[in-house]
Amino acid sequence: MAVKLDLLTPGIEVGLVTTNLDAMVAFYEGFLELECQGELDFPGGSQRRYTLGNGVLKLVTYSPPPPQPAAQGGGRTQAGVxxxxxxxxxxxxxxxxxxxxxxxxxxxxxxxxxxxxxxxxxxxxxxxxxxxxxxxx
Known part of the structure; x- marks a missing residue:
């Protein structure tokens, strides 16, 4: 049986978990000039939201931070997103x-x-x- 998604929004939201928020904000907001929609706190963390076409890019931080750093590199380094x-x-x-x-x-x-x-x-x-x-x- 398949699930038909009845979309609430026309775009996708991408979350990037970071332990390096200041540098990431400088890149996405300062260098790429994405428009910040604001910050949203949730139990154990927060996200800073950016408009990206019909989508949203989210810089996510957790408290405590994840024990593993970001896996660097593109599709040639490991599987997954x-x-x-x-x-x-x-x-x-x-x-x-x-x-x-x-x-x-x-x-x-x-x-x-x-x-x-x-x-x-x-x-x-x-x-x-x-x-x-x-x-x-």
């Missing part, structure tokens, strides 16, 4: 901005062979989580 994707315009300009920053490109801009003018790249946040950026070159 290893990256999320954001579609952008002018990918080469975004890459140039990242190159001039303290943040790192972990896979350079690559043009989609079957779709000229479109490409992708991966960057890493301060915890080592990978973000795929794709879009027009």
């Amino acid at each position: 290893r990256y999320f994707t954001i579609g952008v315009k002018n990918l080469r300009a975004v890459a140039a901005t990242v190159e001039m920053s303290e943040y790192r490109i972990v896979e350079p801009v690559t043009e989609f062979a079957p779709v000229p003018g479109m490409g992708w790249m991966f960057i890493a946040d301060p915890d080592g989580n990978w973000i795929e950026l794709f879009g027009t070159l």
Whole structure:
């Protein structure tokens, strides 16, 4: 038997658990300029919520913090959820901005062979989580 989801919201919410909140806020709010929706406390922790298109990115902290650090790297390092994707315009300009920053490109801009003018790249946040950026070159 299958479950049909009757969606309450049109997007997905992604939670990134961190023990490095200040650096993560500097990256997502300061560098990527995501709009902060506010903070939400819950028993044993809190989340800082950001608008991301129709979705929400949540920076989650727990008290006490998790005993294991974030597993760094993308899909080539281990199985499981290893990256999320954001579609952008002018990918080469975004890459140039990242190159001039303290943040790192972990896979350079690559043009989609079957779709000229479109490409992708991966960057890493301060915890080592990978973000795929794709879009027009």
